[in-house]
Amino acid sequence: MIYLNNAATSYPKPARVVERVCSYVSSIPYHASRANSDFASADLLDTCRNKLAQLFGVSDSSRIVLTSGATEALNLVFRGLELAGSHIISSVTEHNSVLRPLRHLERDGVIELSLVACDSAGRIDPGDIQRAIRPNTRLVVINHGSNVTGVVQDLAAIAQVAHDHGLMCVVDAAQTAGNLPLDVSKLPIDAMVFAGHKYLFGLQGTGGVYLRPGLELRPLKVGGTGVRSESVFQPEEGPLLYEAGTPNVPGIVSMTAGVEFLLAEGVENLRNRALRRFEELRRALGEIEGVTMYGEARSNAQLAVLSFNIDGWNPDQVSYALENSFDIVVRSGLHCAPLMHEAIGTSLEGTVRASPSCHTTEQEVMNLVVAIQQMAKAR
Amino acid sequence: MRVQEVREFVDCFDAAITKEIVFDQEVERAFIHYLGTHGQLDFYPHFPRPYFRLIARGAFQLQGVEGANTARIVLCRPNIEASLASFVNVVRGYSSSCNDEAGG
Numbered sequence: 001m002i003y004l005n006n007a008a009t010s011y012p013k014p015a016r017v018v019e020r021v022c023s024y025v026s027s028i029p030y031h032a033s034r035a036n037s038d039f040a041s042a043d044l045l046d047t048c049r050n051k052l053a054q055l056f057g058v059s060d061s062s063r064i065v066l067t068s069g070a071t072e073a074l075n076l077v078f079r080g081l082e083l084a085g086s087h088i089i090s091s092v093t094e095h096n097s098v099l100r101p102l103r104h105l106e107r108d109g110v111i112e113l114s115l116v117a118c119d120s121a122g123r124i125d126p127g128d129i130q131r132a133i134r135p136n137t138r139l140v141v142i143n144h145g146s147n148v149t150g151v152v153q154d155l156a157a158i159a160q161v162a163h164d165h166g167l168m169c170v171v172d173a174a175q176t177a178g179n180l181p182l183d184v185s186k187l188p189i190d191a192m193v194f195a196g197h198k199y200l201f202g203l204q205g206t207g208g209v210y211l212r213p214g215l216e217l218r219p220l221k222v223g224g225t226g227v228r229s230e231s232v233f234q235p236e237e238g239p240l241l242y243e244a245g246t247p248n249v250p251g252i253v254s255m256t257a258g259v260e261f262l263l264a265e266g267v268e269n270l271r272n273r274a275l276r277r278f279e280e281l282r283r284a285l286g287e288i289e290g291v292t293m294y295g296e297a298r299s300n301a302q303l304a305v306l307s308f309n310i311d312g313w314n315p316d317q318v319s320y321a322l323e324n325s326f327d328i329v330v331r332s333g334l335h336c337a338p339l340m341h342e343a344i345g346t347s348l349e350g351t352v353r354a355s356p357s358c359h360t361t362e363q364e365v366m367n368l369v370v371a372i373q374q375m376a377k378a379r
Numbered sequence: 380m381r382v383q384e385v386r387e388f389v390d391c392f393d394a395a396i397t398k399e400i401v402f403d404q405e406v407e408r409a410f411i412h413y414l415g416t417h418g419q420l421d422f423y424p425h426f427p428r429p430y431f432r433l434i435a436r437g438a439f440q441l442q443g444v445e446g447a448n449t450a451r452i453v454l455c456r457p458n459i460e461a462s463l464a465s466f467v468n469v470v471r472g473y474s475s476s477c478n479d480e481a482g483g
Contacts, residue, residue, distance in 0.1 A: 325427055378423050
């Protein structure tokens, strides 16, 4: 089976991720009184934070909060900030993990919300963000890289607009963490949310958020922490404030191993490998009559994510036929980004999305091209 | 040939109208051609696993591959149950015609 759905979740995972997770789940679970354990839970979390800090240019790893994924992290940020009466600026390119929490806050009368438009490729003009600013604007929320068109926003410019106007900037880096070099020390951002199971090569159920020094949130959940049990209230130091409950330790182990893989291989190197496959695919599909592609071809501002449609086929039929006839896994539909599809003109049925990774081979891309050629001819 | 199970299919679009049909046996070519008598059939036998899609206008849309015991159906609103029932009847009709041939 050829897997081209890495924008949803990455596969295969690097060998070290598989080995580390298997080793962890095969070992007796750690408990505090056990000496010489290879898997001390508290150390495992801190090790993960340290690796992520290295990857993201974070000087204080305690500013990294580990969560069950980008969705929980986004909810932590939006519900953790004091936003009552505030105006928030976001965009039509956002994933539902951003749109829904913000819409709920808007519906509940907590915030006012503006969603700036994008062009037909999905690109946002930082000037539009500036023009949307009101006296009560407090926050800009931006999707760094689209899971529909793969377009990468000019994050530095957008964050600068926010910074220049005294606004906070929250970045949804679910598609770009591990996929693009990211150094938060060089960006005027307040929070960056990431998913562990995409290009950080961890398991599903992992992710987190970087919070800039000085940014404190109300916790989304309080409860057991495994330490400081005598405290009636949630401990307030470091990430403990936000990480109540039993952590997803196997997932965190996987994310650590995935980040180690990234640090060893180099994010830029892995990105270039995936982009080569993207460019091969885009070039080949451009020569097939009846295929429409979305997004743009500029690889310096593009992820290896390609949305397309085939005349005479709805996207669901394409993905079904690819998987069941040709043994190729892609994704079809709205990809949890309904407004993006409105913007690019595909809101009725969505698109087919192919998302190779650094592990995708040239042959696998060619197999997809041959399959699409057959389908386009057969319509 | 009969419908053994109707499974929920959870994906991007409305799960209320998209279901996975499980048959009690594999889909054979004769069944695919029979389906063609109930709507517009596109059949691509040259695909690595022969693929078909059927539009039974106003009733349902079906797609599947030869040799699998499942197919994916999109039912029609507003009466989803009637839409599913019409498909089940189509499948029953195939079984009856097979029996008739066997008996003849």
